């Protein structure tokens with residue numbers, strides 16, 4: 027497999043911290059999960075430091091930066107507090123996501139088109155510090171154009187609507203969402219943006235997205251951590267990797 031065909035897997039370890047925080051204390055340790063994921067062949071680790079610190083906490087980011095050998099993709103909201111933290115650590119990648127306190131997970135993509143000036147100013151120092159700036163958006167042409175205009179290097183397309191439609195048996199909608207993801211991956215690539223995708227992906231939904239040649243990285247968390255309860259993290263990651271490779275070849 028040559029470099030242009032290779033599809034990277036970023037493993038999101040947030041929900042190891044969710045389980046830890048359910049009891050307080052130190053177990054299970056998300057850093058141990060990150061090292062295991064690394065050993066199992068993850069190409070990167072993704073961690074979202076939310077404003078309310080409901081899963082990852084500041085000390086986790088500190089420990090990840092100190093101990094990882096693969097790149098860290100630091101997910102964060104566009105706030106001054108998070109910008110300061112990102113500029114302190116200068117992770118390989120910063121992925122800007124929308125955040126609402128009342129949501130259970132990152133429910134939608136970022137509204138870039140409406141906040142273009144503000145976001146352009148927000149990401150400039152991050153890019154200047156050497157972080158690859160990624161913007162998490164819906165597969166929507168307006169948002170992709172805006173992400174390109176503000177100078178993002180990467181767009182991560184939100185696969186949640188596609189995965190939800192699949193899980194709920196709304197197969198016409200699922201297929202329409204998949205087609206939208208396919209077209210918008212091509213469109214973003216044509217603007218020179220690197221294309222990533224993620225949210226809600228499982229063994230059942232990963233292959234059609236992994237098959238898009240423009241997609242260079244998938245970020246997957248909740249399903250892998252859940253599956254790890256039954257088979258262990260290494261086997262869960264291997265199972266995902268096999269499906270990604272099968273889709274790609």
Ligand code: PXP
Nearest residue numbers: 132162224225226245246247248
């Ligand atoms: N990508 C982004 C930008 C996300 O916010 C998340 C969820 O934190 C994911 C990928 C991973 O989603 P999931 O945990 O559903 O696999």
